[in-house]
Amino acid sequence: MGGAGRSLLRRLPTAAAAALFLLLLLPPTAHSQSTPKENVTFSFSSFDDSFRSTNLTVNGDSSIAQGALQITPDTLNQASYLVNRSGRVLYSQPFKLWEYTPANVNGSSSSSSSNNGNSSSSSNSNSNSNKYVASFSTSFTINVFRQTNTTPGEGIAFLIAPSLDAPPPGSDGGYLGLTNATLDGNASNHFVAVELDTVKQPYDPDDNHVGLDVNGVVSVANASLDLQIAPVAPANYTLWIDYDGGVRRIRVYMAAEGRPQPPSPVLDAPLDLGQFVLQRSYFGFSASTGSDYELNCVLAWNMTVERLRDKKRLPRWALGLAVGLPCAALLLGLIAGLYYVRRRRVGDDPSMLAGALLRSLPGTPREFDYKELKKATNNFDEKMKLGQGGFGTVYEGVLVGAGDNGETIEVAVKKFARANTKGQEEFLAELTIINRLRHRHLVRLIGWCHQNGELLLVYDYMPEGSLDQHLFGGPEKPLLNWARRYNVLSGVASALHYLHNEYDQRVVHRDLKASNVMLDRDFNARLGDFGLARALDVDRTSYADLELDGVPGTLGYIAPECFHTGKATRESDVYGFGAVILEVVCGLRPRCEVGGFHYLVDWVWKLYREGRILEAVDVRLAGDFVGADAERLLLLGLACSHPIPGERPKTQDIMQILLRSMQPPAVPPFKPAFVWPSAVPDGDGETTTTTTASGLTGSSYYASSAGWTSNYVSRDGHVSEDDVPMV
CATH class of the missing domain: 1.10.510.10 (Transferase(Phosphotransferase) domain 1)
Known part of the structure; x- marks a missing residue:
C-alpha cells in the first residue's frame, strides 16, 4: 500500500481500517461445481384473465378466455376475423439461462456435450464453451381446433423470446408469430421455438410436423408426426419439452391428454441455448393463422427452470463477513468521501460528488476512464463525429478488449456540451433513466465517464446511423x-x-x-x-x-x-x-x-x-x-x-x-x-x-430545443432547429 493510502488509513477509525484490510484479503467467489441445483417452478392448471396483469403478458391477437390462452382469436362467429392473425403470450418474468464460468469449473459439461455427439456444442467458440447453460423442463396441454371441412393453418409454437414485445408486423401466415419476411433468419432475433406446424411451406417436410426454430421459421431440425395436430375430431394433446443444458440437447414428446409421457421423443436435437438466446429470456407461446385458420389454445402449463447461482456456498463465518464487510466498506467510502470534501471545496472538482452518486446507483453500468474514451475516439477527432445536438456531440469509437469476452467493440460516445451544473443535471437525468431501461428497440447504454469536468456516455454503435439520414441524407445512404x-x-x-x-x-x-x-x-x-x-x-x-x-x-x-x-x-x-x-x-x-x-x-x-x-x-x-x-x-x-x-x-x-x-x-x-x-x-x-x-x-406556434420564454420568443432571438443525428 502506497504512502497516500497509509496516510488516509491513519485518519480513519481503527474498525473501518480493519474492515478494509479484511475486505482486501477475502478471496473472490465463483460458481461452485458442487453446489446443488435449485429450480424455479410455476404451474397453471387453467388460465384466468386476472393473470394478464400479474403473471402473463398478452400481445398481438392473443387473449385469455374460457380458461385457456387463446394465442390466436377464439371466436368462430366471424371467420374473416380469424385469418392472418398472430399473437404471443409470455410469462412476465425473465429467466437467466446461461452465465460465464471460470475456466474448468464446468468442464464436465463440455466433455459430456462432446461425448453425446452434439456438434453444435463441440464446435462452439471459446465464448460459448465457457458458458454454463441452465436446464429446463416444461409440459403443456394444447387444443388446435379446426371447423369441419376446413383446412387448418398455420401453427403454434413454444417460444423462448428475448423480450415481452408483441409479434413483429407481418408475422401471420407461415411466420407463426415469431418473425416476418424482413427479420426471418436474423441472428439478432435471439429466439428459439418448438413449432407444431399445420401448413406445408416449401421448406417444410409436410403439413403436420414438429420443428426446432432458431431465429427463423426454417427449422434446423424437424420430424413428421403420427398424431394430427389439428384433427378432424377435436382432441387435446400434452407436450413435454426437456432441455439438458449440460449436454446442450432438447427433446420433445407428445401424447394424447391423459396419457403418460412416451418413452421416445418425437424430436431429439442438439441445441446450445447459450449461443442463440439472450442471457435473460422469456418463456411462452406464439401462434398464427393465414388464409386458412385454426384456434390455437393452451389449456394448462407447467414449467421448471434451473436457477443459476452466481456464488458458492460460504461457511457461516465467511457469510457473516460477506454480509458485514460491504457495510463496512460503504462506511469507509463515506468517511473517505467526507474527508476529501473537507479538504477541497465541491466547486474545485464538480465531477466528484456526481461520480460518487453514480457509483452508488444500483445496476450502474461500467465506468470508463476518460483516457480510454479519448483514445477510442482518436482524441475526439472531428472525423469520428457522428452527430451534434443541443446537449452535446456524439463520436464513433473503438474500445479494445471492452466486450463481454474481451473482444474489440465499436461504440458511440456522447460528450456533453456543458460541464456546468446544468450539464450535470442533463447527464444525470439521461444516465439514471436509460440505465434501467431494457428493450430491444432502445439504444443500449454500455457505460459512462465523469472526470475532469467532462461528462460522457457510451452506447452501442448503430452502424446504419439515424433514420433521418436514410430519409434525407443523400446518395451516401441507401433509400x-x-x-x-x-x-x-x-x-x-x-x-x-x-x-x-x-x-x-x-x-x-x-x-x-x-x-x-x-x-x-x-x-x-x-x-x-x-x-x-x-x-x-x-x-x-x-x-x-x-x-x-x-x-x-x-x-x-x-x-x-x-x-x-x-x-x-x-x-x-x-x-x-x-x-x-x-x-x-x-x-x-x-x-x-x-x-x-x-x-x-x-x-x-x-x-x-x-x-x-x-x-x-x-x-x-x-x-x-x-x-x-x-x-x-x-x-x-x-x-x-x-x-x-x-x-x-x-x-x-x-x-x-x-x-x-x-x-x-x-x-x-x-x-x-x-x-x-x-x-x-x-x-x-x-x-x-x-x-x-x-x-x-x-x-x-413555433419552438426549438434552444428554449423559449412564456411569450414564445427564443432566448437567443432566433429560431434554431436541431435535426442532426443523436444517439
Whole structure:
C-alpha cells in the first residue's frame, strides 16, 4: 500500500481500517461445481384473465378466455376475423439461462456435450464453451381446433423470446408469430421455438410436423408426426419439452391428454441455448393463422427452470463477513468521501460528488476512464463525429478488449456540451433513466465517464446511423424500402409503448424525432437520446419544466398544448410519433413547404379530405409500397397529430393498428381547431375536455430545443432547429 493510502488509513477509525484490510484479503467467489441445483417452478392448471396483469403478458391477437390462452382469436362467429392473425403470450418474468464460468469449473459439461455427439456444442467458440447453460423442463396441454371441412393453418409454437414485445408486423401466415419476411433468419432475433406446424411451406417436410426454430421459421431440425395436430375430431394433446443444458440437447414428446409421457421423443436435437438466446429470456407461446385458420389454445402449463447461482456456498463465518464487510466498506467510502470534501471545496472538482452518486446507483453500468474514451475516439477527432445536438456531440469509437469476452467493440460516445451544473443535471437525468431501461428497440447504454469536468456516455454503435439520414441524407445512404419503413415504425411504437406503460415508471421521451431513431445493422429501430426524457411516478401524468426552461423539443414534433402548459405528457409523445410516421411515409420533414402549406400534416390532411391520401407517399419509392398499409400509416399519423391530446390514440392501440389487427381511429375530414384549455389529465393519465375553442391552430406556434420564454420568443432571438443525428 502506497504512502497516500497509509496516510488516509491513519485518519480513519481503527474498525473501518480493519474492515478494509479484511475486505482486501477475502478471496473472490465463483460458481461452485458442487453446489446443488435449485429450480424455479410455476404451474397453471387453467388460465384466468386476472393473470394478464400479474403473471402473463398478452400481445398481438392473443387473449385469455374460457380458461385457456387463446394465442390466436377464439371466436368462430366471424371467420374473416380469424385469418392472418398472430399473437404471443409470455410469462412476465425473465429467466437467466446461461452465465460465464471460470475456466474448468464446468468442464464436465463440455466433455459430456462432446461425448453425446452434439456438434453444435463441440464446435462452439471459446465464448460459448465457457458458458454454463441452465436446464429446463416444461409440459403443456394444447387444443388446435379446426371447423369441419376446413383446412387448418398455420401453427403454434413454444417460444423462448428475448423480450415481452408483441409479434413483429407481418408475422401471420407461415411466420407463426415469431418473425416476418424482413427479420426471418436474423441472428439478432435471439429466439428459439418448438413449432407444431399445420401448413406445408416449401421448406417444410409436410403439413403436420414438429420443428426446432432458431431465429427463423426454417427449422434446423424437424420430424413428421403420427398424431394430427389439428384433427378432424377435436382432441387435446400434452407436450413435454426437456432441455439438458449440460449436454446442450432438447427433446420433445407428445401424447394424447391423459396419457403418460412416451418413452421416445418425437424430436431429439442438439441445441446450445447459450449461443442463440439472450442471457435473460422469456418463456411462452406464439401462434398464427393465414388464409386458412385454426384456434390455437393452451389449456394448462407447467414449467421448471434451473436457477443459476452466481456464488458458492460460504461457511457461516465467511457469510457473516460477506454480509458485514460491504457495510463496512460503504462506511469507509463515506468517511473517505467526507474527508476529501473537507479538504477541497465541491466547486474545485464538480465531477466528484456526481461520480460518487453514480457509483452508488444500483445496476450502474461500467465506468470508463476518460483516457480510454479519448483514445477510442482518436482524441475526439472531428472525423469520428457522428452527430451534434443541443446537449452535446456524439463520436464513433473503438474500445479494445471492452466486450463481454474481451473482444474489440465499436461504440458511440456522447460528450456533453456543458460541464456546468446544468450539464450535470442533463447527464444525470439521461444516465439514471436509460440505465434501467431494457428493450430491444432502445439504444443500449454500455457505460459512462465523469472526470475532469467532462461528462460522457457510451452506447452501442448503430452502424446504419439515424433514420433521418436514410430519409434525407443523400446518395451516401441507401433509400429505405417500404418493408423497412414499416418495420422501423413498428419498432419505435414498441419502444414508446414500453416507456409509457411497461416500465416501472412512466417515461416521457419529450424529443421523439427521426434523428433520434437509430438503425442497427439489420435496419431495426433503436430509440435513443434520452437527454430530455423524464420518468414520472405512476400517479402523475405529466412532467413540467421550470418556467425559464421553456418548451423542450424540436420544431414540427412538439404538440400544440405544450406551448401553453410547459408540460410533457404521453399524449405529447404520441404527437411526436405521429410526425415521425408522416415523415417516414412521405419522405418529407414535418416542417416543409409542400402544396402551399408550411407543415406536412396540413398537406396530408388536405389530400385525405379530397380522397387522394396515397399521393402523399414518398415519390422516390416509385409506387413500390403496399397501398393498404400506406393508407393505414397515414391515417394513424393524422390521428396521432390530432390537435386535441385526448383524441390521440394510446400506444396500446397504436401497436394493434401496426399489427393490422385494428383499424386506425376515425379521422375527421378537416383538421380540428386547437382548443385551449382542451384537456386536463386525470389521475389515470386520461384526458377530459373542459372548455370551448380558442380558434387557434397548432400550426400557429413555433419552438426549438434552444428554449423559449412564456411569450414564445427564443432566448437567443432566433429560431434554431436541431435535426442532426443523436444517439
